[in-house]
Amino acid sequence: MELKFNIAIVGSGLTGSITSLALAKAGYKVALIDPKSFEEFKENNYDTRTTALSKKSKLFFEYLNLWQRMQPFTCMIKNIMVNDGNYEKNIYFNKTQRKKNKPLGFMIRNKDLFAILVDVIKKNKNISKFDNKVNIFYRDQENVTIKLDDKRVITSHLLIAADGKNSFIRKKSGIKTSRKSYNQKAFIFNVKHTKSHNNLATENFLKHGPLASLPIIQNKSNCYSSIVWSCNHPFYYKMIKYAKKDIERELNFYLSEYYGKLTIITKVKSWDLTLVKAQKFFDTRILLLGDAAHSIHPLAGQGLNLTLKGIETLHKLAKNNKTKVDIGSDKILNAFSKKQYLNSTAIIFATDKLNFLFSNSNFFLKKTREIGLYVFKRSDILKNIFKNYASEGKLSIK
């Protein structure tokens, strides 16, 4: 039996799930395909990460009617501190500004975000979830035919690859990638601390890699933050042998000044950090979204925010498509790609160079960094550019 949809999305991680809702809102019938069932996503023991959402992403979630449900699970970031291992040179964003209560971003645990997405998708009549793996697909001038691992067949006008960094769809479509290993891995875990975080996020550019702490929701008696510690390989391989209490000791050394005594309260998980960028974001009847298109360094928390910009662009193209031009046509895919490719290139470049400059103990770069931070501290324009990059995922002065 052949099942017909306007759009098929392969992968129901954050990218695929949010895209399905955005396209269903534009009136399209969507097949969402992932061997992981919704129940597995809700349990979600594999993704212990938290996500920093920009103000622009929040607006998009409001538009999708998701924010109201997400809001109780979010924690505002009201201030960001950037440091180069020398506390006297700390740079704060928002501290001296009048509107100091204005948020710079919002933190949410991926687990909470997934639980909400699953609930909403289940109730959406335009979305059908298939708990399957895609093994084969064929394309012709009008359709994509997708064969699932249980032999069912789906046809659609467009296939969206939201199947992650090592995308099967991208590979089989013959889309090449450029890759760069950062020779770093990131430790991810959550901590409880004795002092309130006061909605402060910190980014410590240490000689062995950037250490970020991000405020997460706190109750009356306990305060929590999420840690993303990107470590250059030698330091990572040293740390991986450590017991939890030893990692805690290192962490307290760098962060107790801001948060009091820190205790690790979750498993310590690690992620490989490699920059992967597809050389193009579409091919006949195929569109790449999320990590399938670009997987970037998490140091500024821009990955999903960049993806959300792409989803918003696609939603607008789909919604404004009054004459119902084929959604998988080159005309639509080209219009999407023009905008999203430029956005991605700018953000990828900025994130990559920031990591290069700050995660390097080379004498020349160290000096450049010191001079850079000195100028940075005194330049409102540069501070504004960084603030917009960190909180809104855009490179601008305003």
Ligand SMILES: Cc1cc2nc3c(=O)[nH]c(=O)nc-3n(C[C@H](O)[C@H](O)[C@H](O)COP(=O)(O)OP(=O)(O)OC[C@H]3O[C@@H](n4cnc5c(N)ncnc54)[C@H](O)[C@@H]3O)c2cc1C
């Ligand atoms: C440590 C870390 C911290 C981060 N922090 C932030 C942050 O603060 N802010 C931010 O904006 N971004 C952040 N990011 C980036 C963000 O988390 C990712 O961009 C995002 O989770 C990627 O989601 P995805 O859905 O594209 O891919 P994935 O989560 O990898 O999902 C891919 C899905 O595709 C499915 N799949 C694969 N192959 C097939 C197949 N053949 N058939 C069917 N299904 C298939 C898989 O089962 C999986 O569910 C961070 C990333 C990392 C690594």
